[in-house]
Amino acid sequence: MSRIAPEQLEHFIQQLFLGADVSPEVASVVSRVLVEGDLLGHHTHGVKLAQGYLRDLRSGHAKGQAASLQVVRQSPAAVLYDADYLLGPYCVEQALDFTAQAARTFGIGVATIRRSHHIACLAAYLQRYTEQDLIPLVLTSDPAVASVAPHGGLDPVYTPNPLGIGIPTGEKPILIDVSMSTITNGLVNKTHQAGGQLEHAALIDQDGQPTRDTTTFFATPPGAILPLGSLEFGHKGFALGTLVEALTAGLGGFGRKDGVKQWGAAVTVLTFDPAFFGGVEELKAEMDHFVAACLESRPRVAQSPVRMPGHAGIARRAKAFEQGLELPEDVLAALRTAASEAGSDWPF
Amino acid sequence: MSRIAPEQLEHFIQQLFLGADVSPEVASVVSRVLVEGDLLGHHTHGVKLAQGYLRDLRSGHAKGQAASLQVVRQSPAAVLYDADYLLGPYCVEQALDFTAQAARTFGIGVATIRRSHHIACLAAYLQRYTEQDLIPLVLTSDPAVASVAPHGGLDPVYTPNPLGIGIPTGEKPILIDVSMSTITNGLVNKTHQAGGQLEHAALIDQDGQPTRDTTTFFATPPGAILPLGSLEFGHKGFALGTLVEALTAGLGGFGRKDGVKQWGAAVTVLTFDPAFFGGVEELKAEMDHFVAACLESRPRVAQSPVRMPGHAGIARRAKAFEQGLELPEDVLAALRTAASEAGSDWPF
CATH class of the missing domain: 1.10.1530.10 (Malate/L-lactate/L-sulpholactate dehydrogenase, four-helix barrel)
Known part of the structure; x- marks a missing residue:
C-alpha cells in the first residue's frame, strides 16, 4: 500500500x-x-x-462510554474528574475545553483527571487551542508503569512523564511534546523490535553503565531509562519528572500508592488566556521575536539549522x-x- | 571569620x-x-x-518602594503585575500570596509579573507555601540576557529559564529549583573566576564543540550554555526553555522584543491547592510512596544513594x-x- x-x-x-x-x-x-x-x-x-x-x-480494562467521565469537584476555574479508565483522548479534550472556557473568564483554568485510560500523543491536542489564541498545557504520568530510574539509582520507579504545550505565534504555533526522560517507553519498544540499538546511550544497565542496547531494559532485573540530563545533569530531569508526578498522580490523589496495574494515565491540563495577561498580540510579537532569534542562531552543523519545536510536524x-x-x-x-x-x- | x-x-x-x-x-x-x-x-x-x-x-536600575508593584489586571484567580523593576523577592512573594489565596478558593491561582528586578533563588520561596499544604510553582526568564543557545545553534538567545516547585509530603517537602539549561549563568561566572574549568562540558564553543572551558563564554563572539539534554537530547531542554520563555515574557507581553537592557526578570507563579483536588493527605501519601520508591532504587554508586530534590538543602x-x-x-x-x-x- x-x-x-x-x-x-x-x-x-x-x-x-x-x-x-x-x-x-x-x-x-x-x-x-x-x-x-x-x-x-x-x-x-x-x-x-x-x-x-x-x-x-x-x-x-478501558471504557468507551462518555458517561464514565465524572466530575468529582468543580470551581469556576478548576475541576477534578474521575474517568474510570475511559479512553484518554476524550477525557483530555473535555478537560481542555473546560479549562479553555475558564481561562477566557479568569485568565486560567486547570483540570485533573484521575483514572484516565492512556492519552496518546500530547502534541495532537494543542492546535485546537492555539487556533483560539490560548496556551494549552498537558502533563501526564502512568501510575501502572515504572521505566525511568531516579537520578543516581538503578531501579526504574516512574514513567517518562511528558508534557505538551502549545504557544500561539504570528505564524505557525510552537507545539512542544517532550518527556522528562532521555527517551520514551514507545521508542525503547520500537527500537527493541527493530534490532535493539538506540541512537544514543539513553538507558542505564544493571552495572550502572549508560547503554544503547535495549536488551538491558527487558532483562531481569530490568535496566531503566535515564532521566533527561543523563548521568551528568540527570538531577534536573529527575526533578522535572517529580514535578509531573506531583501535578498529575499527586494532585489527583490516585497513583502508585494504590497499586495500579492497568494501563492508564494521571493527567493535569491547564489553559492560559494571554488576552487576560499581556495581550494576544503582545504574546505573538514576543514569541515571533524569540523564534526569529533562534532561527538566526548560526547552526552548529551547516545543513541542520535550528528548528522550533513542532514546526517539522x-x-x-x-x-x-x-x-x-x-x-x-x-x-x-x-x-x-x-x-x-x-x-x-x-x-x- | x-x-x-x-x-x-x-x-x-x-x-x-x-x-x-x-x-x-x-x-x-x-x-x-x-x-x-x-x-x-x-x-x-x-x-x-x-x-x-x-x-x-x-x-x-532597581526600585525599592513597595508602591512600584502595580496591578495591571486582576480576576479572582489571576493577576498581571507591572513592577517597574522593584526588587524581585518582594514581588514574587506578593504574587505567591495572591495565588495562595486564590488557590484556597478556586483550586488554582496564577500571577504574572512584568518588569520585575532579579528574583534570586527560586527554592527560597517554596517552604512558606508547602507548610500551608499548597504547591507553589515559580517560572522566570531575564529578557535582558542571552546566554543559552537553542538546540542546534551556536549563538546564545535566551536565559537558563529556571523553574521552582514545592511539593508537600508527609515528612520533608520536595523543593525543586532547576534551570532548563545544563548549568546557570551564576555557575559559569563563579567557575570563570575560580580557574575556568567546569565539571562537565556544559558549554558550546564557536566551533560547535561542547567544552568545560569557561573562556569560550566570554570570547567574541561568545560561546553559549547548552540546553538541558546537551547535544544528544538538547531539543528537550530547548523546548522546556521555550515553555518558560512563553509563560513568563510571552504571557506578560514584555520581553526581548522590547530591547530590554537592564537586569530584571519576567516571572509567572502558580499555586495549586491539593485540598481542592484529590486531597492533602492523598497527595502526601502519594508523594511519600514515590519518595520511598526512589530512595529504595539501588544506587549506581554505593556511597551515593538517591537523593530527593531539596532534601540536602x-x-x-x-x-x-x-x-x-x-x-x-x-x-x-x-x-x-x-x-x-x-x-x-x-x-x-
Whole structure:
C-alpha cells in the first residue's frame, strides 16, 4: 500500500471504535487525536495505539462510554474528574475545553483527571487551542508503569512523564511534546523490535553503565531509562519528572500508592488566556521575536539549522493532507492486526 | 571569620537595604529570601546578590518602594503585575500570596509579573507555601540576557529559564529549583573566576564543540550554555526553555522584543491547592510512596544513594541554624564590598 488520505484513516479508526461499543462522541475524538499524532509524525503515539485500546475495551480494562467521565469537584476555574479508565483522548479534550472556557473568564483554568485510560500523543491536542489564541498545557504520568530510574539509582520507579504545550505565534504555533526522560517507553519498544540499538546511550544497565542496547531494559532485573540530563545533569530531569508526578498522580490523589496495574494515565491540563495577561498580540510579537532569534542562531552543523519545536510536524501534517499520509510498517502491521481482531475488513 | 547566625546575617542585609531607602516591608522580604538561598546551599543566588541589587538601587536600575508593584489586571484567580523593576523577592512573594489565596478558593491561582528586578533563588520561596499544604510553582526568564543557545545553534538567545516547585509530603517537602539549561549563568561566572574549568562540558564553543572551558563564554563572539539534554537530547531542554520563555515574557507581553537592557526578570507563579483536588493527605501519601520508591532504587554508586530534590538543602538549613551559616569566600568578599560601598561597618 502507499499513502492514505487522513480522512479515510480517521473514518476507519472511528469505525473500529464504534464497533467496540464506544460512544459516538468518544470514538470521534479518539480517532481524530490518534490520526493527528501520525500527521505530526509521532508514529509511536498515533493510530498504532488503536490495537491496544481496542484490546483493553474488549477485556474491560478501558471504557468507551462518555458517561464514565465524572466530575468529582468543580470551581469556576478548576475541576477534578474521575474517568474510570475511559479512553484518554476524550477525557483530555473535555478537560481542555473546560479549562479553555475558564481561562477566557479568569485568565486560567486547570483540570485533573484521575483514572484516565492512556492519552496518546500530547502534541495532537494543542492546535485546537492555539487556533483560539490560548496556551494549552498537558502533563501526564502512568501510575501502572515504572521505566525511568531516579537520578543516581538503578531501579526504574516512574514513567517518562511528558508534557505538551502549545504557544500561539504570528505564524505557525510552537507545539512542544517532550518527556522528562532521555527517551520514551514507545521508542525503547520500537527500537527493541527493530534490532535493539538506540541512537544514543539513553538507558542505564544493571552495572550502572549508560547503554544503547535495549536488551538491558527487558532483562531481569530490568535496566531503566535515564532521566533527561543523563548521568551528568540527570538531577534536573529527575526533578522535572517529580514535578509531573506531583501535578498529575499527586494532585489527583490516585497513583502508585494504590497499586495500579492497568494501563492508564494521571493527567493535569491547564489553559492560559494571554488576552487576560499581556495581550494576544503582545504574546505573538514576543514569541515571533524569540523564534526569529533562534532561527538566526548560526547552526552548529551547516545543513541542520535550528528548528522550533513542532514546526517539522506541522510541515509533515500539511504534506500528508496534500499527498496522503505514509505510515511506517510497524504501524500498518498493528492496524491490520487490530482490524483482524475486530473482524473488520482491511480497506487500504 | 567563622560561622554567622542566620538571624544576624539577615539583620545585616536588611540594614543595607534600609540604608538604600528601600521600604521596610521590601527590605524585610528581600533580606529573608536572600539569606534563605544561602541556608539551602544556593550560594550563587543568596546574599552574594545584595551587592548587585544595591548598586542597581543607587543607579536607579532597581526600585525599592513597595508602591512600584502595580496591578495591571486582576480576576479572582489571576493577576498581571507591572513592577517597574522593584526588587524581585518582594514581588514574587506578593504574587505567591495572591495565588495562595486564590488557590484556597478556586483550586488554582496564577500571577504574572512584568518588569520585575532579579528574583534570586527560586527554592527560597517554596517552604512558606508547602507548610500551608499548597504547591507553589515559580517560572522566570531575564529578557535582558542571552546566554543559552537553542538546540542546534551556536549563538546564545535566551536565559537558563529556571523553574521552582514545592511539593508537600508527609515528612520533608520536595523543593525543586532547576534551570532548563545544563548549568546557570551564576555557575559559569563563579567557575570563570575560580580557574575556568567546569565539571562537565556544559558549554558550546564557536566551533560547535561542547567544552568545560569557561573562556569560550566570554570570547567574541561568545560561546553559549547548552540546553538541558546537551547535544544528544538538547531539543528537550530547548523546548522546556521555550515553555518558560512563553509563560513568563510571552504571557506578560514584555520581553526581548522590547530591547530590554537592564537586569530584571519576567516571572509567572502558580499555586495549586491539593485540598481542592484529590486531597492533602492523598497527595502526601502519594508523594511519600514515590519518595520511598526512589530512595529504595539501588544506587549506581554505593556511597551515593538517591537523593530527593531539596532534601540536602533542608539538611544544610537545619545545620546552619544549629551551628551558624558558613559562607564561601566569594560570597564574603561580595558582602564586604557591598558594606563598604554602602558606607556600613562590617559586623562579623
